[in-house]
Amino acid sequence: MKVVIPAAGLGTRFLPATKSMPKEMLPVLNRPVIQYVVEEAVAAGADDITIITGRSKRALEDHFDRNPELAGSAELPALRQLDELSEKAQIHFVRQRSPRGLADALLSAEKHIGSHSFGVLLGDSIHLCDPPLLRQLQEVFEKMGGRSSILALEVVPDQKVSSYGIAAGPEVAERTIDVQRLVEKPRLEEAPARTAITGAYYLTPTVFDAIRETPPDHRGEIQLTDALVHLMAREKIYGLVFRGRRYDTGTPELWLEANVRFALADPKYRDRLREVIGDASTPP
Numbered sequence: 001m002k003v004v005i006p007a008a009g010l011g012t013r014f015l016p017a018t019k020s021m022p023k024e025m026l027p028v029l030n031r032p033v034i035q036y037v038v039e040e041a042v043a044a045g046a047d048d049i050t051i052i053t054g055r056s057k058r059a060l061e062d063h064f065d066r067n068p069e070l071a072g073s074a075e076l077p078a079l080r081q082l083d084e085l086s087e088k089a090q091i092h093f094v095r096q097r098s099p100r101g102l103a104d105a106l107l108s109a110e111k112h113i114g115s116h117s118f119g120v121l122l123g124d125s126i127h128l129c130d131p132p133l134l135r136q137l138q139e140v141f142e143k144m145g146g147r148s149s150i151l152a153l154e155v156v157p158d159q160k161v162s163s164y165g166i167a168a169g170p171e172v173a174e175r176t177i178d179v180q181r182l183v184e185k186p187r188l189e190e191a192p193a194r195t196a197i198t199g200a201y202y203l204t205p206t207v208f209d210a211i212r213e214t215p216p217d218h219r220g221e222i223q224l225t226d227a228l229v230h231l232m233a234r235e236k237i238y239g240l241v242f243r244g245r246r247y248d249t250g251t252p253e254l255w256l257e258a259n260v261r262f263a264l265a266d267p268k269y270r271d272r273l274r275e276v277i278g279d280a281s282t283p284p
């Protein structure tokens, strides 16, 4: 499976931490977010991964490269795990020339993807899903005849509807809708459904033509949801309300939540964290 991981955004919601380092390199426990994303892609069957990078994103390339100075260090098993990842999948890096939106980022991978269908995972979001999320999307892709793009969807509460792209349409199979309408960040009264696009996709290569047809928004960015509206005029799109959980790490609050939840689920960190939280009345 070919997978594209866009990681070229500016991360303005996480400044100043992201001024000179990629937000995708922020750690959740001891691993950077991008490593979880690559692990998740490999677990779904990815053997060819393209990470879209940009200015100030060199650390992403270095992370998946060997570091001879660290050979023999006490942390070797952790590094070996990382090496194995690079052996299971070829990892390529392509630069987006300037951060002109998610759809524009995907366009930078077009030459590499060619005429294949491909998975997309965002470089700042981790999914805990069984089976892995891209495998779930690929299964729907195959079930629906192998000619339609599939969007990962999540049912969101009313107060969050206006922060997401919403996909609506009749249910055609278990947890699967035939997408008839796509609305970017609707007001609650105008939202056709509560099923939100979460940022993971299994796309046909026709999406590249659709992106080229899509004008930039008022901020000069080409939004993928807008491009999907163009794609829908050419091909069918389905949405899957996936099984599992998503952890967006794009803001300090969300990143902190991911760290706390992962730490509470890990025997190595759990007890110490509980102790610290119990003692939270003491200022730092």
Ligand code: UTP
Pocket (backbone or CB within 6 Å): 006, 007, 008, 009, 010, 011, 012, 013, 014, 024, 052, 096, 098, 099, 100, 101, 102, 104, 105, 122, 123, 124, 125, 250
């Ligand atoms: P976001 O919109 O969350 O990322 O995009 P951002 O633009 O970096 O964040 P803020 O709003 O400024 O804080 C989701 C994913 O898409 C990538 C980002 O790197 C992130 O992993 N992206 C976004 C690109 O690769 N290129 C872009 O032009 C925009």
